Amino acid sequence: MDYYIQKDTFSLSVNNYAYWNWWVCGIKVETSDKCTVDCNDLSYLGRAIEFKGHTINTKVLGNTMNTCMDGIVFVSNAGLGNQGSETQPSDNYWQNVGERHTYSYYSDMAQWTFFVRDNTGYVPLINYAPDTDPPSTAINYEFSDPDASHYCTGLPVPLLISYGLELKIAANELVYQVNPQQNKWFGKKYLYNKLKKEPEILSYDTIFSFAYDSLQQTPISKLYDYNEMVGDILTDSTLVLQLLQLNSNIVATNNLEDNHKFVNEIYLSSFAQGIDSIDPAQYSNLYELAMKCPYTEGDAVYGARVMLSIIDSTLVFFNDCEQFSQTGDKSLVSNIGETKSNKGKINPSFTFYPNPANDKLIIEIDGTIDSELFFMFYNVNNIEVLRKSCEGSFTKLIVSTKNINSGVYYCKVMDNKSILQTEKIVIIK
Numbered sequence: 001m002d003y004y005i006q007k008d009t010f011s012l013s014v015n016n017y018a019y020w021n022w023w024v025c026g027i028k029v030e031t032s033d034k035c036t037v038d039c040n041d042l043s044y045l046g047r048a049i050e051f052k053g054h055t056i057n058t059k060v061l062g063n064t065m066n067t068c069m070d071g072i073v074f075v076s077n078a079g080l081g082n083q084g085s086e087t088q089p090s091d092n093y094w095q096n097v098g099e100r101h102t103y104s105y106y107s108d109m110a111q112w113t114f115f116v117r118d119n120t121g122y123v124p125l126i127n128y129a130p131d132t133d134p135p136s137t138a139i140n141y142e143f144s145d146p147d148a149s150h151y152c153t154g155l156p157v158p159l160l161i162s163y164g165l166e167l168k169i170a171a172n173e174l175v176y177q178v179n180p181q182q183n184k185w186f187g188k189k190y191l192y193n194k195l196k197k198e199p200e201i202l203s204y205d206t207i208f209s210f211a212y213d214s215l216q217q218t219p220i221s222k223l224y225d226y227n228e229m230v231g232d233i234l235t236d237s238t239l240v241l242q243l244l245q246l247n248s249n250i251v252a253t254n255n256l257e258d259n260h261k262f263v264n265e266i267y268l269s270s271f272a273q274g275i276d277s278i279d280p281a282q283y284s285n286l287y288e289l290a291m292k293c294p295y296t297e298g299d300a301v302y303g304a305r306v307m308l309s310i311i312d313s314t315l316v317f318f319n320d321c322e323q324f325s326q327t328g329d330k331s332l333v334s335n336i337g338e339t340k341s342n343k344g345k346i347n348p349s350f351t352f353y354p355n356p357a358n359d360k361l362i363i364e365i366d367g368t369i370d371s372e373l374f375f376m377f378y379n380v381n382n383i384e385v386l387r388k389s390c391e392g393s394f395t396k397l398i399v400s401t402k403n404i405n406s407g408v409y410y411c412k413v414m415d416n417k418s419i420l421q422t423e424k425i426v427i428i429k
Contacts, residue, residue, distance in 0.1 A: 003035040012044040039152040054186040062091040062151040074107035078183040084115030089144040091151040104129040104138035108177040115144040170211035256298035263303040293321035316407035356426035363397040
């Protein structure tokens with residue numbers, strides 16, 4: 001399905017970007033293919049645009065990023081495809097970006113090219129991928145036609161080579177450095193859906209025909225049939241039995257397909273029939289799936305989260321893979337140690353217990369404090385729910401969590417210069 005985020009304005013409406021606003025993101029695209037993010041104005045944000053998970057064949061064009069800490073960020077991302085072409089620049093514009101024009105964290109952007117206009121502001125000069133060894137640039141760019149009209153003038157211009165990305169997927173020529181098996185499956189699923197929706201592509205190259213015939217024999221084709229039918233349940237309840245049979249006939253070949261089958265079965269045996277409750281065993285298994293990483297376990301994770309939220313709207317879900325370190329630390333959770341602002345200094349570390357917590361959380365410190373500390377608690381939607389601060393010499397802090405609902409949160413510990421540590425906290429009432 002195509003999604004468009006176009007000609008919008010995203011801003012904090014302030015004339016500064018404090019470090020603790022780093023997590024404020026203007027546009028986020030997560031595990032959604034074939035999107036278009038173009039001609040937007042983004043200012044005074046932590047991250048202007050972020051792509052997470054599988055977002056293949058997505059366009060990011062003609063966006064203006066003004067006074068943001070980071071411009072375009074990629075997290076556990078398999079790549080978007082080339083942006084622009086040799087005759088049409090991608091026309092993204094960076095102005096007064098504080099840290100990086102592009103930032104790639106456990107992502108695979110280097111195989112794609114951003115075609116840019118050779119003018120000040122249109123060339124992404126600060127590109128960083130800290131998880132490579134040694135650290136490298138996040139993206140590659142090449143100069144395009146300097147006389148081309150700006151993308152956002154609305155002229156019909158060729159932006160991508162027609163079906164070049166799909167051809168690579170069909171021929172198994174696309175190399176995934178991040179979650180390779182899962183992203184290869186996502187790519188095949190995307191290709192099959194596109195070939196079903198646009199069958200004229202089959203006549204463009206015999207490779208497409210071979211790939212289509214091959215995918216017809218896989219669970220991907222049956223999952224496609226299921227998804228095409230399931231939307232009609234609201235108007236035809238007799239489809240439930242057909243879908244149960246179709247789902248049971250899927251012979252899963254990997255964990256992503258297994259997870260889809262599991263979520264489909266629970267949905268069809270309960271919610272699809274107007275039953276908004278499930279048995280304890282189903283609840284436990286569904287909750288376990290909901291807490292897993294959607295980039296490695298598939299979008300069935302989101303399906304599990306939606307169903308559980310229908311049962312209990314106070315639940316929140318978050319996996320460590322959905323968070324990333326701003327300093328380039330390879331840990332997705334802990335962010336202890338050397339940072340840009342305190343290089344050479346050993347930061348204090350913090351121990352949180354009990355975890356899970358009920359009505360109070362104890363934080364113990366190991367190390368020396370020489371400035372005021374901030375303890376900021378966020379839910380999985382990056383909304384701050386609690387903040388504590390302290391300064392001076394201390395070894396223990398007791399935080400009341402009586403007014404925090406059950407769920408998963410993370411606590412960000414900061415001094416006046418940098419993030420010292422990020423810790424996942426579970427609250428159970």
